[in-house]
Amino acid sequence: MSTLDLEIQLLAVVVATACALPGVFLVLRRMALLSDAISHSILLGIVLAFFWVRDLTSPLLLVAAALTGLLTVALVEGLLRTGRVREDASIALVFPALFSIAVLLIARYAGTVHLDLDMVLLGELAFAPFHRLEVGGVDLGPKGLWVMGTILLANVVFIGLFYKELKLTTFDPALAGALGFSPVLMHYAFTSLVSLTAVGAFDAVGSILVVALMIAPPATAYLLTDRLSVLLVLSGFIGAGSAVTGYWMATVLDASIAGSMATACGGAFAAAFVLAPRRGLLAARRMRARQRWEFRELMLLIHLLQHEGTADAETECREEHLVEHLKWNAKLAGRVIRDAGGKELLELRGDGHLLLTQRGRKMARSALEGT
Amino acid sequence: MIPWLNYTVQVVAVGAGLLGLVAGALGSFAVLRGQSLLGDAISHAALPGIVLAFVLTGTRASLALVLGAAVAGWVGTLVVMLVVRESRVSQDAALGIVLSVFFGFGMVLLTWVQKMPNAAQAGLDSFLFGQAATLMMEDLKVIAGLGGGALLVSILFWKEFKILSFDREFGATLGLPMAALDILLTTVLVVSIVIGLQAVGVVLMSALVVAPAAAARQWTDRLGLMVILAGLVGGAAGVAGALLSGLGRGIPTGPTVVLLVTAAALVSVFLAPARGVFPAWLRARRHRASLWEANGWREEL
Numbered sequence: 001m002s003t004l005d006l007e008i009q010l011l012a013v014v015v016a017t018a019c020a021l022p023g024v025f026l027v028l029r030r031m032a033l034l035s036d037a038i039s040h041s042i043l044l045g046i047v048l049a050f051f052w053v054r055d056l057t058s059p060l061l062l063v064a065a066a067l068t069g070l071l072t073v074a075l076v077e078g079l080l081r082t083g084r085v086r087e088d089a090s091i092a093l094v095f096p097a098l099f100s101i102a103v104l105l106i107a108r109y110a111g112t113v114h115l116d117l118d119m120v121l122l123g124e125l126a127f128a129p130f131h132r133l134e135v136g137g138v139d140l141g142p143k144g145l146w147v148m149g150t151i152l153l154a155n156v157v158f159i160g161l162f163y164k165e166l167k168l169t170t171f172d173p174a175l176a177g178a179l180g181f182s183p184v185l186m187h188y189a190f191t192s193l194v195s196l197t198a199v200g201a202f203d204a205v206g207s208i209l210v211v212a213l214m215i216a217p218p219a220t221a222y223l224l225t226d227r228l229s230v231l232l233v234l235s236g237f238i239g240a241g242s243a244v245t246g247y248w249m250a251t252v253l254d255a256s257i258a259g260s261m262a263t264a265c266g267g268a269f270a271a272a273f274v275l276a277p278r279r280g281l282l283a284a285r286r287m288r289a290r291q292r293w294e295f296r297e298l299m300l301l302i303h304l305l306q307h308e309g310t311a312d313a314e315t316e317c318r319e320e321h322l323v324e325h326l327k328w329n330a331k332l333a334g335r336v337i338r339d340a341g342g343k344e345l346l347e348l349r350g351d352g353h354l355l356l357t358q359r360g361r362k363m364a365r366s367a368l369e370g371t
Numbered sequence: 372m373i374p375w376l377n378y379t380v381q382v383v384a385v386g387a388g389l390l391g392l393v394a395g396a397l398g399s400f401a402v403l404r405g406q407s408l409l410g411d412a413i414s415h416a417a418l419p420g421i422v423l424a425f426v427l428t429g430t431r432a433s434l435a436l437v438l439g440a441a442v443a444g445w446v447g448t449l450v451v452m453l454v455v456r457e458s459r460v461s462q463d464a465a466l467g468i469v470l471s472v473f474f475g476f477g478m479v480l481l482t483w484v485q486k487m488p489n490a491a492q493a494g495l496d497s498f499l500f501g502q503a504a505t506l507m508m509e510d511l512k513v514i515a516g517l518g519g520g521a522l523l524v525s526i527l528f529w530k531e532f533k534i535l536s537f538d539r540e541f542g543a544t545l546g547l548p549m550a551a552l553d554i555l556l557t558t559v560l561v562v563s564i565v566i567g568l569q570a571v572g573v574v575l576m577s578a579l580v581v582a583p584a585a586a587a588r589q590w591t592d593r594l595g596l597m598v599i600l601a602g603l604v605g606g607a608a609g610v611a612g613a614l615l616s617g618l619g620r621g622i623p624t625g626p627t628v629v630l631l632v633t634a635a636a637l638v639s640v641f642l643a644p645a646r647g648v649f650p651a652w653l654r655a656r657r658h659r660a661s662l663w664e665a666n667g668w669r670e671e672l
Contacts, residue, residue, distance in 0.1 A: 027460075032467040033408050040574060082648050084640045088407040088463075089585050096578030097633040100626035108621045208415065209478075212471030219464045249479075256482040262475020269468055273458060281457055 005251075007129040011145050012243035012261060015201045016213050018152035020239035021159055022194045023214035024232050027222060028170050034191070035214045037076065037091050038069040039198040039207040041098035045069070046199075047105050057131070062147075062199050069195025070188065072098060125204045125257040144204055151200040158193055159232065166190065167228055205258040212262035213239060220269045223276040242268050296336050299326060301345060301364035304356050317354040379504065380617035383570075386506040386514055387609035387628055390567040393518035394576070395583030395605020395632075397525060397563040399598045400556055402584035403536045408463070409448065409557075410580035412470040413564045414573045416447030418477025421568075422484055433513045433569070440565035447473050448557050474573075501572025503613060503624030514566045521562040524555070525598075532556050533594055571625040579605060582632035589643035608632045 026032050045068030049061045072094055079090035128144040140146070159166060165186055168176040173183040194214075201210045221234035246261030253260070274281045303326065307316040315321060322333040337354065340346050345360035356364065394410075401409055417440035424439025447469045454465040525532060534542035535552050543549045560580075567576050587600035612628030641648045 027464045030461050030463050032461075032463040033411075036408075036411065036467060036470065079640070082640055084589060084646060084648065085585050085636075086402075086405055086407070088405055089402050089581050092407040092411060092577050092581040093585060093633060093636055096575050096582075096629050099574055100578070100629040100633075103623060103626045104630070107623050107626075208474050209471055211467050212475055215464055215467035216472060219460050219468055222460060222464075223458060253479065253483055254486060255479040256475075259475040259478030259482065262472050263479055266468065266472030266476065269472070273454065273460075279458060284457070 004129055005247075007142055007145065008125055008257070009244055009247050011128050011142060011148065011204060012125060012247050012257070013240045014145060014148045014152055015204050016217070016239035016243035016261065017236045018148055018155055018197055019201050019210060019213035020217040020235040021152075021155045021232060022190070022197055023239075024218040024221070024228075024235050025166060025170055025190060026194065026214060027218040028228075032211075032215045032219075033088075033091055034073065034076070035194060035198065036208075036211045037072050037095035038191070038195050039202055039210040041072040041095045041102075042066070042068050042195065042199050042202070043207065044098045044102040044105075045071075047102045051105070051109065057143075062196070065199040066192060066195040068098065069198060070192055073188070073191045073195075125261075128204055148200050148204070151197055155193060155197060158189075162186070162189075205261065209258045209262045212265045213242075216262075216265035216269045217242065220265075220272045223272040223279045238268050239265070293336075293339075296328075296332075297340050297343075297345070298364070298367050300336055300340060301356065301360050302368060304346060304354055305361060305364040305368070308356060308361075314353060318352050319354070320352075377617075380613065382508065382511060383503045383506050383617070383624060384610045384613035386511050386570055387503055387613040387624055388606045389511070389514050389518055389609070390570060391579060391583065391605030391607070391609030391628065391632070392602045393514075393521060393563045393605075394567055394579040395587075396598045396602035397521060397560055398580035398605075399584040399587065399594070399601045400525075400532060400536050401560055402581055402588065403594075407581045407585075408466055408577065409451070409560065410564055411577035412451065412466040413444040413448060413561050414568060414576040415470040416473035417441070417444040417565050417568060418474050418573070419443050419480055420446075420477075422477055422480040426480075426484055433507075433510045436569070437513055437517065437565050440568055441561055443473065443477075444561045444565055445558060448561060449554075452553075452557075501568065501570050501575060501623075501625040503570040503616070506570055510569065517562050517566050521559045524559050528552065528555065536594070571628065575625045575629045578629040578632060579609075582629070582636040583608070586632070586636040586639040589639035589646045604635050605632060608635060 023035070026035055042065035045065035046061050048068075049058070049064035050056060053060050075094045075098075076087070076090050079085055079093060080087055085093065129142045131143045133140045133143040133146050165176070165181050168179070168181060169183045169186040176183050176186075198207070198210050198214075201213065205213065217239035218231065218235040220238050221231050225231050225234060242264040243261050245267075246264035247257055249255075249264060250257040250260035272280065275283075277283055300322065303322070304317055307313045310316075316325070319330075319333050319337055322328055322337075323330050326333070328336070337346070337348065340360065341348055343359075344357055345363060346357055347355045349355060398407075398410065401407055420439035420441070420443025421436050422439075423443075424435045427439075428435040451462070451465045451469050454460055454468070455462050460468075531542070531547060531552050534545070534547065535549060535556060539549050542552070564576055564580060567579060571579060583601040583605035584597070586604050587597045590600060591597050608628050608631040612631050613624050616622040616624040616627050639647070642650070644650055
C-alpha cells in the first residue's frame with residue numbers, strides 16, 4: 001500500500017466520520033433530505049464566491065457555501081410557515097431553484113473559466129492528495145485532509161459541548177422550549193454545522209454522495225441500538241468502515257471511489273435491515289414465528305384448564321380432540337403437545353389423557369387473568 | 372418565421388412542453404400525498420438502470436435508456452416502501468438512502484463502462500444536468516408515447532387514485548386493493564419522471580414534478596382542476612423555457628424551466644385569491660378594521 005493509497009483512505013475515513021456524526025441528528029429529527037437540499041444549493045454559494053474571488057481554492061468559497069446552506073434552511077422554513085405548502089414540497093421547491101440559478105450562472109458567465117460541474121456534483125477523491133498544504137516549504141499532507149479534519153473536530157466539539165441540548169431538542173422540542181433551551185437557535189446552529197460539513201465533503205465525494213455518507217451510516221446504526229451515545233459512535237465506525245471498503249472496491253473494479261463508498265454504505269444498511277439482531281427483517285420474522293408458537297401452546301393450556309376436572313375432561317383433553325376443537329392438523333397438535341410436555345407444562349398419561357402440571361396451570365391462569 | 376425559432380428550438384419546445392405537462396399533472400398526486408421528494412429519489416435512482424440498459428443494448432436509443440431508468444427508479448421506490456414498512460427508519464431517511472446509494476452504484480457502473488472498449492458514453496453525461504438541445508424527433512415520440520400512456524392510466528384509475536391520495540383507509544374498507552394501487556400510481560409517477568431525465572436532468576426533474584402542483588394547489592380545492600392547472604403550468608413553463616433558452620447561447624433549458632415553474636409556485640403561494648398569503652393578510656386587515664369601527668374603538672387603544 002503506497003502513501004497515496006493511505007492518504008486517500010485516511011481522507012475517506014475522515015470525510016465519512018465527519019458526515020456521519022451530524023447525520024445522526026438529521027435521521028433522528030426526520031430531516032434527512034435537508035442534507036440533499038443543502039448539498040445541492042451550496043453550489044450557488046460556491047459559484048457566487050468564485051465569481052468574486054476568481055479562485056477555486058479560496059476559503060471564502062467554504063464560507064459562502066455554508067451561508068447558502070443556511071439560506072436554504074431559512075427559505076424552506078419561511079415557505080413552510082406560510083402554511084400553503086408542506087415541508088416536503090417546500091424542500092423540493094427551494095433547492096432545485098437555487099441549484100438552477102447556479103447552473104445558469106455557470107453556463108452564462110463561467111464558460112471560459114474552469115468550474116467543472118461534474119467535479120462539483122460528483123467529486124473526485126483520487127485527486128485530493130495532489131492538493132498539498134505547504135507551510136514555509138514544508139509539506140504537511142493533503143489540504144483536504146486538514147480541511148476535513150478541522151470540520152470533523154468542529155463536529156465532535158459541537159456535539160460534545162451541546163450534547164444535552166441536541167438530545168433534548170431532538171427528542172422533545174416542546175420540553176426543550178419550556179426549559180428555556182431555544183430549539184430554533186439549536187436548529188440553526190446545527191444546520192450551519194451540516195452545511196459546513198456538506199461543503200467540506202462535497203469536494204471529495206460530490207454533492208449527491210454526501211447524502212449517502214450523512215444518512216446511510218446513522219440509519220444503519222439506528223437499526224442496531226437505542227442509545228444516542230452508542231448511535232453516534234457506531235455511526236462513525238460504520239461510516240469509516242464503508243469508506244475503507246468502498247475504497248478497496250473501487251481499486252479492484254477500477255471505478256469511482258465516491259460511488260463505491262456510497263454503495264458500501266448501502267450494503268451496510270441492507271445488511272442491518274435484514275440481519276439486525278432485534279430490528280432486522282429476519283429477527284422480526286423469527287420473533288413472529290416464536291410468538292405464534294407460544295400462542296398455540298397457551299391455547300392448549302387454556303383449553304386443558306377449562307375442561308380440567310369437568311365431566312367431559314376425558315373426551316376433551318386428548319390429542320385427537322385438539323384436531324377438531326382448535327382446528328389444528330394432527331401433526332401440529334402432536335408437536336405442540338410434545339413441546340409443552342418438554343417444558344413440563346403438561347403430562348401425557350398412558351391412556352392419552354392430557355393433564356396440566358402445576359406450572360402449566362399457573363401459566364394458563366395468569367394468561368386468562370391478563371397478568 | 373422568427374429566425375431563432377428554428378427546427379431544433381421547435382423540437383425542444385414541444386418536448387419540454389410535453390414533459391412539463393405530464394410531470395406537472397401527475398406530480399399533483401405526489402404533492403397531495405406528501406411525497407414531493409419521491410420524484411427526487413426516483414430520478415437519482417434511475418442512473419444504474421440507464422447505465423445497465425446502455426451496457427445490455429449497446430445503444431443509446433432513447434427508449435432503451437428510458438426503460439432502464441424506469442425499472443431502476445421503480446425498484447428504488449419499492450425499496451423505499453419496503454424499508455418504511457418493515458423498519459423504524461422513517462421515509463425521509465429511506466428516500467435519502469435510496470437516492471444516494473442507487474446513484475453511487477450507478478456511478479460505479481458508469482466509471483466501469485467508460486473503461487470498456489468503444490464505449491461511446493455520450494448521452495450518459497447529459498443525464499446529470501440534462502441537455503434539452505440534444506432532443507430529437509425520436510425522443511419526442513418516446514416522451515409523447517410513454518407520457519400519454521401515464522396520463523391515460525391516471526384517467527382510467529382517476530377515482531381510485533383520488534381515494535388513495537385523500538383517504539387510503541376508506542379505500543381499503545371499500546375493498547379496493549390499495550397496496551396495488553399505490554404501486555400503480557408510483558409506476559405512473561416513475562414514468563413521468565424518467566422520460567424527462569435526458570432533457571432536464573436528475574437534479575432539476577424533481578422541481579418539474581412539485582412546483583406546478585404546488586402552484587395549482589393554491590388556486591383550487593378540486594383535484595380535477597388542480598391536475599389540469601398543474602399540467603398547464605408545467606407545459607407552459609416547458610415551452611417558455613425552451614423558447615427563452617433558444618434566444619441566446621449559455622441559457623440551458625432545464626434550469627430556465629425550473630426557475631419559471633418555481634416563480635409560478637411562489638406567485639401562487641403569495642397572490643392566489645383564496646389561499647394566497649397576501650390576499651389573506653388583506654382580508655384579515657379589513658376584518659380588523661371593520662371590527663374596530665363597529666365597536667367604536669379608538670386607534671390608540
